[in-house]
Amino acid sequence: MTYAKTTAFTEEQQQLARVAKALAHPARVAIIQLLASKRTCISGDIAAELPLSRTTVSQHLQELKALDLIRGEIDGLTVCYCLNTELLRHVHQQFTAFFVESTAADTCAPGSACC
Amino acid sequence: MTYAKTTAFTEEQQQLARVAKALAHPARVAIIQLLASKRTCISGDIAAELPLSRTTVSQHLQELKALDLIRGEIDGLTVCYCLNTELLRHVHQQFTAFFVESTAADTCAPGSACC
DNA sequence: ATACTATGTCGTATATTTGCGTCATACTTC
DNA sequence: GAAGTATGACGCAAATATACGACATAGTAT
Numbered sequence: 001m002t003y004a005k006t007t008a009f010t011e012e013q014q015q016l017a018r019v020a021k022a023l024a025h026p027a028r029v030a031i032i033q034l035l036a037s038k039r040t041c042i043s044g045d046i047a048a049e050l051p052l053s054r055t056t057v058s059q060h061l062q063e064l065k066a067l068d069l070i071r072g073e074i075d076g077l078t079v080c081y082c083l084n085t086e087l088l089r090h091v092h093q094q095f096t097a098f099f100v101e102s103t104a105a106d107t108c109a110p111g112s113a114c115c
Numbered sequence: 116m117t118y119a120k121t122t123a124f125t126e127e128q129q130q131l132a133r134v135a136k137a138l139a140h141p142a143r144v145a146i147i148q149l150l151a152s153k154r155t156c157i158s159g160d161i162a163a164e165l166p167l168s169r170t171t172v173s174q175h176l177q178e179l180k181a182l183d184l185i186r187g188e189i190d191g192l193t194v195c196y197c198l199n200t201e202l203l204r205h206v207h208q209q210f211t212a213f214f215v216e217s218t219a220a221d222t223c224a225p226g227s228a229c230c
Numbered sequence: 231a232t233a234c235t236a237t238g239t240c241g242t243a244t245a246t247t248t249g250c251g252t253c254a255t256a257c258t259t260c
Numbered sequence: 261g262a263a264g265t266a267t268g269a270c271g272c273a274a275a276t277a278t279a280c281g282a283c284a285t286a287g288t289a290t
Contacts, residue, residue, distance in 0.1 A: 008166035051123035092214035099207035
């Protein structure tokens with residue numbers, strides 16, 4: 001991903017791609033849904049709910065944390081993870097803008113040859 | 116990605132992850148934006164507009180086509196790619212549902228210990 | 231202090247992605 | 261038909277991602 005050419009894209013495009021990548025694995029989607037459904041911050045229970053080893057889940061958590069999509073607070077022996085709802089809302093807007101832009105009109109101009 | 120365990124997730128989660136993965140590279144985001152801005156279907160011009168080789172762009176196009184996000188129609192010597200706006204709208208809804216679900220309420224219950 | 235528990239980090243094997251050169255295909259034009 | 265052009269398919273090297281066991285760390289509890 002971090003090939004040289006990657007730098008030649010818009011910061012906006014890279015940002016969207018970065019977040020999309022974070023959601024590009026079912027486990028991470030599941031983690032976010034889990035954190036949303038349980039209204040309370042859970043910790044290693046997440047691993048128990050997923051069909052993956054604790055280690056692997058921890059890695060996925062770190063990835064989400066690296067993008068600040070989730071936050072972890074140490075509470076004694078356990079760590080409480082919460083969604084960063086503010087960021088998520090912002091990301092949602094970014095995605096919406098992208099999709100709206102892409103679906104604004106049917107792409108092909110009325111008289112275009114193809115399609 | 117196609118590890119054994121991957122099957123253990125919801126079809127919904129896998130679907131979202133699949134699409135997210137398609138958007139997980141700036142080149143593919145750029146391609147979609149390009150197709151949206153040029154109101155007419157373009158073909159190999161896409162490669163010319165991107166800082167990547169024709170071959171690489173072709174691969175990204177195939178990836179988007181595999182998910183049916185874009186469609187290509189052969190028009191003589193060239194191929195016209197168009198956005199599948201209908202699918203994109205549907206995907207937009209899926210993402211929106213996911214984000215709304217995730218940001219519906221602040222995750223932590225009022226009296227929870229952490230956060 | 232000692233034993234126990236919850237997490238993160240590291241190392242590593244395997245799988246997948248990415249980028250691109252080269253070749254094959256197919257249509258156009260002369 | 262021969263030459264030229266636009267694309268996709270194939271193959272390969274380098275980069276990443278994925279999964280997980282083993283170890284390190286840090287707080288709890290007795």
